Structures are given as structure tokens and as C-alpha cells.
Amino acid sequence: MVVCCINGQLSWTFVTGGGRMTFFNGAGVMAIVLGIDPGSRITGFGVVNHYAGKTEYVASGCIRIPDIDLADRLKLIFDNVGEIIVRYCPQEFAIEQVFMAKNAASALKLGQARGAAIVAAVHNDLPVSEYSARQIKQAVVGTGAANKEQVQHMVKSLLKLPGLPQADAADALAAALCHVNTQASLIKMAGAKSVRRGRIR
Numbered sequence: 497m498v499v500c501c502i503n504g505q506l507s508w509t510f511v512t513g514g515g516r517m518t519f520f521n522g523a524g525v526m527a528i529v530l531g532i533d534p535g536s537r538i539t540g541f542g543v544v545n546h547y548a549g550k551t552e553y554v555a556s557g558c559i560r561i562p563d564i565d566l567a568d569r570l571k572l573i574f575d576n577v578g579e580i581i582v583r584y585c586p587q588e589f590a591i592e593q594v595f596m597a598k599n600a601a602s603a604l605k606l607g608q609a610r611g612a613a614i615v616a617a618v619h620n621d622l623p624v625s626e627y628s629a630r631q632i633k634q635a636v637v638g639t640g641a642a643n644k645e646q647v648q649h650m651v652k653s654l655l656k657l658p659g660l661p662q663a664d665a666a667d668a669l670a671a672a673l674c675h676v677n678t679q680a681s682l683i684k685m686a687g688a689k690s691v692r693r694g695r696i697r
């Protein structure tokens with residue numbers, strides 16, 4: 497069992513073979529989502545808490561990697577993402593998929609950085625969800641063609657932040673928000689199907 501304090505509220509996280517379940521002050525289940533925007537130089541992270549139909553900001557920031565060998569960079573990403581998971585006790589992990597970059601070498605490094613973050617999540621028994629950049633932008637801004645500035649502004653607005661988050665952190669928060677929205681939509685769809693079939697679960 498892991499005990500965390502998120503926004504002044506205690507939660508108890510039980511880790512089982514089937515994943516994680518967190519109880520919020522004994523009153524119900526809350527979902528803490530960690531979003532990651534992978535990069536071999538800068539990896540953004542964002543943590544949100546979804547409870548009772550509301551999504552709140554918890555934390556965000558960037559893992560800045562020095563100019564060292566690639567293998568050492570990947571270890572830093574793995575170690576730092578692991579530390580973030582231990583600190584904030586997320587139950588869900590959302591990460592942006594690799595896009596087709598013009599530079600093959602850059603795409604390969606991005607994929608390796610993404611892999612290091614995913615391994616950190618799996619190592620801590622987190623389920624991993626992957627979303628394309630277009631899906632994330634669509635979920636947060638309303639168009640898959642949005643630019644970084646638009647994503648920053650919408651993340652600030654949706655999470656009621658006092659200022660614009662750093663670009664990589666904003667992308668990570670957007671990934672977390674995309675996951676929350678996607679899961680909420682799936683639950684609504686499942687509920688509608690159950691009602692149509694005359695069943696309530």
C-alpha cells in the first residue's frame with residue numbers, strides 16, 4: 497500500500513496483479529493520470545487528478561537531460577519518470593506516440609526516449625495508453641492541426657492555471673487530459689449500450 501497526499505487530500509493506493517486502485521478519503525475512487533511528452537533532450541511531464549467528473553491540476557515540469565551519451569540520457573529519463581510515479585502515485589499513464597519526423601536519427605532517439613519512459617511506467621505496474629499528437633490536440637483544442645501555443649493556452653484555461661505552462665509540460669498535461677476525456681467517453685458509450693440492452697452495471 498502507498499499513501500499519497502494530492503492537493504491536501506490523502507489517498508491510499510493498493511497495487512495488485514491487476515493494476516492499481518486508489519481510494520480518496522474512503523469516499524470513492526479517483527484517477528491520477530501522469531502524461532508524458534517524450535524527448536531525448538527535454539521530457540515533459542504533467543499530472544492531473546480526475547475525481548467526481550472534475551479534472552484538477554496536480555503538477556507539471558520538465559526533465560532536462562544534459563549533453564551526455566544516449567544510454568545515460570535514457571537512464572536519466574527512466575530514473576526521473578520513476579521518481580515522479582513514486583511521488584504522485586498515478587494510476588494511469590498517457591504518452592504521445594512517435595510521429596514520423598523528417599530526420600530519421602531524431603525519430604529514432606525520440607522513440608528510445610519514449611521507450612525509457614514506458615518501461616518506467618510498466619516497471620511501476622502502470623497501464624500505458626498511447627495517443628497520437630493529432631488525437632491529443634483534438635481532445636484539448638478541438639482541432640488536430642493546433643500549434644503548440646494553442647495547446648498551451650487551452651491547457652491553461654482547462655486547468656485554470658495562473659500562467660502558461662512551459663511548452664513540453666503543456667504537451668504532457670494535454671496527453672493526460674486526452675486520456676481523461678477518452679476514458680470518460682468510453683464509459684459513457686458503455687453505459688449507453690447497457691441502457692439500450694436493458695442492463696445497468
